[in-house]
Amino acid sequence: MYLLKPVLWNTENYVRPSGVRASGQSFPGLNGYGHEEWNNSPKLRFVESKQRWCAFHTEGVKKAPVEEHAGQIFVFMTATHDRVQQLVGVAGNAMCLSAEDQLPERRRLAKLLKIDSFWSDAWRLPAVQRRFQNAGTFQQHFSADAAWIPNWICPEEFFLWLEKPVTLDSQRLTDKKALPMMFAGYQPISRETAALILNQVTTPQRTDTWARLLDALLSAPDSPMPLQGEQSDPATTRAALTQQRIGQGTFREALKQRWESACAVTGLTCSELLRASHVRPWKNSNSRQRRDPENGLLLAAHMDALFDRGLVSFDSAGKMLLSSKLGSDVRQDFGLPRALRYPPSKQLEEYLEYHREFLFQK
Numbered sequence: 001m002y003l004l005k006p007v008l009w010n011t012e013n014y015v016r017p018s019g020v021r022a023s024g025q026s027f028p029g030l031n032g033y034g035h036e037e038w039n040n041s042p043k044l045r046f047v048e049s050k051q052r053w054c055a056f057h058t059e060g061v062k063k064a065p066v067e068e069h070a071g072q073i074f075v076f077m078t079a080t081h082d083r084v085q086q087l088v089g090v091a092g093n094a095m096c097l098s099a100e101d102q103l104p105e106r107r108r109l110a111k112l113l114k115i116d117s118f119w120s121d122a123w124r125l126p127a128v129q130r131r132f133q134n135a136g137t138f139q140q141h142f143s144a145d146a147a148w149i150p151n152w153i154c155p156e157e158f159f160l161w162l163e164k165p166v167t168l169d170s171q172r173l174t175d176k177k178a179l180p181m182m183f184a185g186y187q188p189i190s191r192e193t194a195a196l197i198l199n200q201v202t203t204p205q206r207t208d209t210w211a212r213l214l215d216a217l218l219s220a221p222d223s224p225m226p227l228q229g230e231q232s233d234p235a236t237t238r239a240a241l242t243q244q245r246i247g248q249g250t251f252r253e254a255l256k257q258r259w260e261s262a263c264a265v266t267g268l269t270c271s272e273l274l275r276a277s278h279v280r281p282w283k284n285s286n287s288r289q290r291r292d293p294e295n296g297l298l299l300a301a302h303m304d305a306l307f308d309r310g311l312v313s314f315d316s317a318g319k320m321l322l323s324s325k326l327g328s329d330v331r332q333d334f335g336l337p338r339a340l341r342y343p344p345s346k347q348l349e350e351y352l353e354y355h356r357e358f359l360f361q362k
Contacts, residue, residue: 001069001224002076002194002217004187005058006180007088008034009081014088014161015041016121017128020081026183027059031141032127034183035059035149038118039077039089040161044150046113048236054159055109055150056091059183066096070227071242074217075152076189076197078168080181086165087197092158092213095239098151105235109150116143153235155243158216160209166200173197191217206272215252215276219290222283252276254293263300265320265338275304279351281359294347302334313360314340316349323361 008028011018017037022028027035035057038044044055058077066073073096077089097106110116119142122128123135132138170179173193180187189197198214228241255276262269277299282290289295299307306312311323318340322331330336344352 001065001073002189002191003061003064003073004076004078004174004179004189005061006183006185007036007039007058007077007079008183009079010034010037010088012037013163014039017125019125019127021127028183030131032125032129032131033122035145036077038121038149043118044113045156048112048234049240051236051240052156053153053236054091054156055113056089056152056154056159057149058152058186060098061096061186062184064186064188067099067227069224070095071239072220072224074194074213074220075154076194078179079165080179084167085170085179085181086167087162087200088165089159089161090198090213091152091154091160092216093239093243094152094154094158095235096152097235102151102235103147106147106150108234109153110147113150115146115149118146118149119143153239155239157209158213160201160207160213162201162205164202164205166202166205168197168200191220203272208271211272211274212252219251219276219278219282251291251293251296252298255296255298258293259298259341262298262341263303264297264340264342265303266300267341268300273301275299275301277304277307279348280354281308284358289351292347294345295351297340306334307355310355310359310361312336313356314344314352315356316344316352318343321356321360325361 008022009020011020014037017033019032022034039056046053058075071093073094075091075094076087078085079088119139122142123138128138132141168179170176173196174187174189194217195214198217201210225242227238229238261271263274268274277297278285279295279297280289285295297307311326313321315321320337320339322337
């Protein structure tokens, strides 16, 4: 599930509230700060269930089926300011905790993260001080609502906050004049649009996290997987079990180790341009095959596109096979054919056989 979600603009990279003016009837307009203004703060990072997590905030998502997709949501956070709309952050494999029955979990996280103490970050703002009689009054107000701040969680390895926000072209991306601007609004988008937005991120900001997000997005299940664990388990435990079931993150890391962090064909080592590609596609694989690193190749972006579309394949010895649909100019430009750098294992051979039989366009 992929969502565009507006958040309040912030001029301090979302480490603490910055005092940006907002609509008078919105929460930030009435109170002088927004709950999302800590989204990039180290204070919302924590370790639990043997994993590092990020808590973050957006306003509600109304009728979006977030419970059905728990732990499998990609949230693209955008901010509108100065007549532009910009991507400020992306959270992958996220779990929404905004439902009423999640209040105990939000309170637990608020206590763990000591969110009550964040009040002073907002009180320093003149806009906040103008709206509240004194610090004590504001502190009471803030504490009463503190548990609303951690209403999303996601694994830290799938949380990307942009030092330089990226301006988005709404007409090109969604065929609409503008992206959602109301904090309570949201817009579902397709996987293709989500990938297009992620690819708007400028090259200097295409970190390992960016590459990991793109891999996870492109290999995400077409239909939601049931949330794992027991109802009484912490949200992090349930989200971690679901992520393990899907196998994202660990799949890429296993391929990096196997291919020495370089493209299996070209030897390219630029992590931002490497894709964790399934040989037998995700949609045609069972849960074991989806997590199996033998069912994968670490490929440069152009090689991944050729392999995914069946324009190239490999024989049992790792020799590259070229489709008759692949033009001579492309072959020359990319220096094809080129074999795998290492001979395939027996298990990889079996997956390659599937690729040749069902995907390769002879």
